[in-house]
Amino acid sequence: MWRQTRSHGLTLLEVIAGALAVVLLGLGLWFWLQPVRTRGHPRMTNSTQLRGIHQGMVTYSQDNKVSTTDGFFPGLDASGQLHTDPIEPGETTFGSGGTHGGFPQYRYALMLNKAYFTPEYMVTPKDRGTKSLVVPGQDVTSANYSYAFLQLDTDERRGEWAETINSQAIVAGDRLLGSVTRPESIWTEPGSGQWEGTVVSNDGSTNFISEVDDTGNMPPVATNTRYSQQSLNEKDHLFIAEGDADAAMVYATDDVAEYAP
Numbered sequence: 001m002w003r004q005t006r007s008h009g010l011t012l013l014e015v016i017a018g019a020l021a022v023v024l025l026g027l028g029l030w031f032w033l034q035p036v037r038t039r040g041h042p043r044m045t046n047s048t049q050l051r052g053i054h055q056g057m058v059t060y061s062q063d064n065k066v067s068t069t070d071g072f073f074p075g076l077d078a079s080g081q082l083h084t085d086p087i088e089p090g091e092t093t094f095g096s097g098g099t100h101g102g103f104p105q106y107r108y109a110l111m112l113n114k115a116y117f118t119p120e121y122m123v124t125p126k127d128r129g130t131k132s133l134v135v136p137g138q139d140v141t142s143a144n145y146s147y148a149f150l151q152l153d154t155d156e157r158r159g160e161w162a163e164t165i166n167s168q169a170i171v172a173g174d175r176l177l178g179s180v181t182r183p184e185s186i187w188t189e190p191g192s193g194q195w196e197g198t199v200v201s202n203d204g205s206t207n208f209i210s211e212v213d214d215t216g217n218m219p220p221v222a223t224n225t226r227y228s229q230q231s232l233n234e235k236d237h238l239f240i241a242e243g244d245a246d247a248a249m250v251y252a253t254d255d256v257a258e259y260a261p
Contacts, residue, residue, distance in 0.1 A: 042125040043187075043198065043208065049121045050147065050172060050200040056116030057171070058204070061163045070162040073171075074110035075101030075149075080158055087113075089137050097141040104149045104250060109140045122146065124174070126186040146186070148175040148239075148249040156245035159228035166202040168226040173199030175251040176220060176239045183220050183239070194218040199238070209238075222247060 061071030066078050077083055082101040087109045089095030094112045098105040108122060112134070119133040122145035134144035150171045152158050160169040174197030178184035183195035196210035196218055212218055225236040230245035241248035 046124045046126070046174070047198050047206040047208070049124065050198055050206055051204055052117050052121050053111075053147065053172060054200045054202075054204050056111045056114075058163055059116050060111060060114065070164055072158075073107070073161045073163075075103075075107040075152060076158060076161055077101075080162070082152060083110075089139055092136050094134060094136060095139040097139045102152050102250075104145070104147075104252065105140045105142065107149060108145055112140065119144065124186060142252040146175065147172055148251040151241065151248040151250045153241070153248070154244040156228040156230055157248065160202060164202050166226070167205055168224060168232075169202045170199045170222055170225060170236075170238065170247045170249075171202050173197055173238065173249060176249070180237070180239055185220070188218070195220040 057073040060074045063071070064074075064076070064078050065071030072078065072080055075083055083106065084100045086099060087094075087096040087106060094109045096103065096106040096109040100106060111117065112119065119135070123131045123133065124146040127146045131146060132143055134140050150157055150161055152161055160166060160171065174185055174187070176183055176195065177186065177190075178193070178195075182193045184190060184192060185195045185197045187196050188194045194217060196208070197220070198206055198208050199222065200206045207222075209220070209222055210218060211221060211223070213221070220238040222236045222238060223234060225233045225247055227233075227245040227247075233242075233246045236242070236247050238247045238249050
């Protein structure tokens with residue numbers, strides 16, 4: 001007897017399902033490879049290091065507070081006043097080239113001694129080969145780190161050197177090269193008079209600032225910052241203290257007027 005048999009070819013539905021599976025597999029592989037593809041990019045690595053340093057500040061603040069108030073970042077004590085005790089290097093610890101908490105060197109040493117990050121995190125990829133990694137038994141100096149910290153000279157700025165999670169308060173970032181009148185950065189050409197760089201705010205978010213002003217220049221200016229719930233700073237120069245409640249970043253000393261290359 002003749003018996004009719006069913007064809008075993010793929011149906012249209014099966015073809016579509018198969019194609020969709022291949023697409024999804026490809027997308028999954030693409031997303032999985034993203035960290036590998038982007039790893040080593042200087043600006044991305046730089047941003048990651050700034051977030052890591054900020055996380056070290058936050059971790060430090062958890063044990064540097066009074067009662068239920070916001071804890072303060074390294075350099076300030078639990079009541080929000082500058083640390084003044086010297087930090088001497090030991091066999092397994094780091095010292096500070098600065099004498100009190102206003103110095104970035106002092107703040108870095110406090111976090112290194114609690115192992116919140118390694119010395120590599122303090123040096124941007126653009127400074128590899130020109131900056132040296134500090135080792136235990138040495139003082140932290142500006143030869144060992146790349147990033148500027150918020151100056152701690154006013155109540156308003158000290159109020160943001162704490163776990164406020166304020167997305168409008170910049171607390172650390174790439175340093176200034178050149179001068180405030182002719183700025184440069186590690187990301188711009190020497191002699192260009194232009195500045196661009198990454199900053200990290202108090203909520204841990206990073207932002208690459210590269211804004212061209214009306215004159216065609218790129219100054220180190222952030223938009224819409226706010227410190228300690230004071231007035232909004234629509235245009236805030238990162239390296240000039242224009243008031244008590246704005247960004248004023250310091251790199252090598254507690255004096256915002258001085259910058260080391």
